[in-house]
Amino acid sequence: MRDSPKIEQGRFNDIRECIGCNICLAFDSLGAPIRCTQNPTMGEEWRRGWHPETIPPKDTDDTVLVVGGGPAGLEAARGLGQRGYDVILCEESRELGGRVTREARLPGLATYGRVRDWRLEQLKRMKNVQLLPGNRVTADLVLEAGCSLVAIATGATWRGDGVGRYHAEPIPGLDDVEVFTPDDIMDGRLPQGRVVIYDDDHYYMAGVIAEQLVAAGCDVTFVTPEPTVAAFTQYTAEQKRIQRRIMELCSAVHTSTTLARTEPGTAYLACTYTRRETAVAADAVVLSTGQIPRDTLYQELAELGPAALEEAGIRRVVRVGDALGPGIIAGAVHSGHLFARTLDTALTDETPYRRENVTPDWDRPLPSRGTA
Numbered sequence: 232m233r234d235s236p237k238i239e240q241g242r243f244n245d246i247r248e249c250i251g252c253n254i255c256l257a258f259d260s261l262g263a264p265i266r267c268t269q270n271p272t273m274g275e276e277w278r279r280g281w282h283p284e285t286i287p288p289k290d291t292d293d294t295v296l297v298v299g300g301g302p303a304g305l306e307a308a309r310g311l312g313q314r315g316y317d318v319i320l321c322e323e324s325r326e327l328g329g330r331v332t333r334e335a336r337l338p339g340l341a342t343y344g345r346v347r348d349w350r351l352e353q354l355k356r357m358k359n360v361q362l363l364p365g366n367r368v369t370a371d372l373v374l375e376a377g378c379s380l381v382a383i384a385t386g387a388t389w390r391g392d393g394v395g396r397y398h399a400e401p402i403p404g405l406d407d408v409e410v411f412t413p414d415d416i417m418d419g420r421l422p423q424g425r426v427v428i429y430d431d432d433h434y435y436m437a438g439v440i441a442e443q444l445v446a447a448g449c450d451v452t453f454v455t456p457e458p459t460v461a462a463f464t465q466y467t468a469e470q471k472r473i474q475r476r477i478m479e480l481c482s483a484v485h486t487s488t489t490l491a492r493t494e495p496g497t498a499y500l501a502c503t504y505t506r507r508e509t510a511v512a513a514d515a516v517v518l519s520t521g522q523i524p525r526d527t528l529y530q531e532l533a534e535l536g537p538a539a540l541e542e543a544g545i546r547r548v549v550r551v552g553d554a555l556g557p558g559i560i561a562g563a564v565h566s567g568h569l570f571a572r573t574l575d576t577a578l579t580d581e582t583p584y585r586r587e588n589v590t591p592d593w594d595r596p597l598p599s600r601g602t603a
């Protein structure tokens with residue numbers, strides 16, 4: 232029999248509150264499997280047999296160390312804890328939440344904190360999950376932890392060299408100017424004066440940084456290689472509002488334009504069609520371009536080799552979330568959940584979920600649930 236809704240049961244804190252990101256709409260618009268930032272089972276109910284509320288009980292004797300308390304680490308620990316596994320989650324910062332905690336402080340992104348809040352609410356009731364913020368984990372500590380599975384969920388770092396979708400090589404001249412990344416801004420290190428924001432990410436980050444810097448008194452020039460500001464947000468139905476806001480806030484907006492090179496006091500912009508250059512006065516540049524995984528700990532453990540790990544009782548070390556592949560928050564949450572369900576995040580050539588028959592043998596029975 233179907234349970235009554237959580238709201239009727241008075242279980243308000245068990246409700247995964249929507250953060251309003253419209254990633255569900257974006258993936259649906261793109262014709263990709265629908266995704267939800269808060270609920271990683273959305274779109275996987277039939278394909279993978281994932282129920283949004285229940286999860287199979289544990290079926291191994293593993294104990295799990297999760298390193299990193301961002302969206303992927305929190306979701307991995309929560310799912311594993313719900314399954315009955317003993318879990319230790321260590322986070323270097325004194326605050327849990329990783330990128331969602333940091334991004335939630337940027338203008339207009341406060342609701343992103345709900346990704347952390349719902350998970351912490353669930354985790355605090357789990358006696359089998361230890362949360363240890365303010366603990367930096369080294370390779371030696373991993374070996375001493377005594378856990379048989381290790382999930383590295385240490386996130387990603389924004390690049391400071393301009394490499395991204397447009398530039399495959401670092402932008403020349405950046406050593407001679409003050410360069411800031413979204414990590415700097417989120418750490419409270421802000422530029423001053425005339426600032427060029429170069430957006431080769433095309434989502435929300437550069438726009439909210441522009442909002443913050445203009446409020447802090449900066450004179451901002453916004454530059455993007457795409458024909459529109461925050462081009463990806465056309466899929467989340469936010470693009471027109473964001474472009475209007477950026478055009479109102481910034482001194483100048485250059486679309487179809489790349490940051491070609493810099494010199495002290497000057498940023499040289501180039502049209503992506505003609506390569507014609509324009510010089511813009513700049514005391515600093517903010518680069519919202521690519522990210523690289525923070526996977527040093529994973530690499531250190533990999534270098535130790537399987538024998539050393541086995542001797543320490545570790546049978547598998549995996550990366551999850553942005554430490555595996557930087558992306559959107561929904562991707563990190565999904566990755567953490569996938570690990571909690573499968574104790575693995577390896578990609579294989581086998582279709583990992585059921586699909587409809589579209590071939591002439593349409594009447595062939597579908598494989599049993601969850602085994603395709």
Ligand code: SF4
Nearest residue numbers: 249250252253255267
């Ligand atoms: S994807 Fe975002 S907007 Fe859509 S339901 Fe999930 S949290 Fe809400």
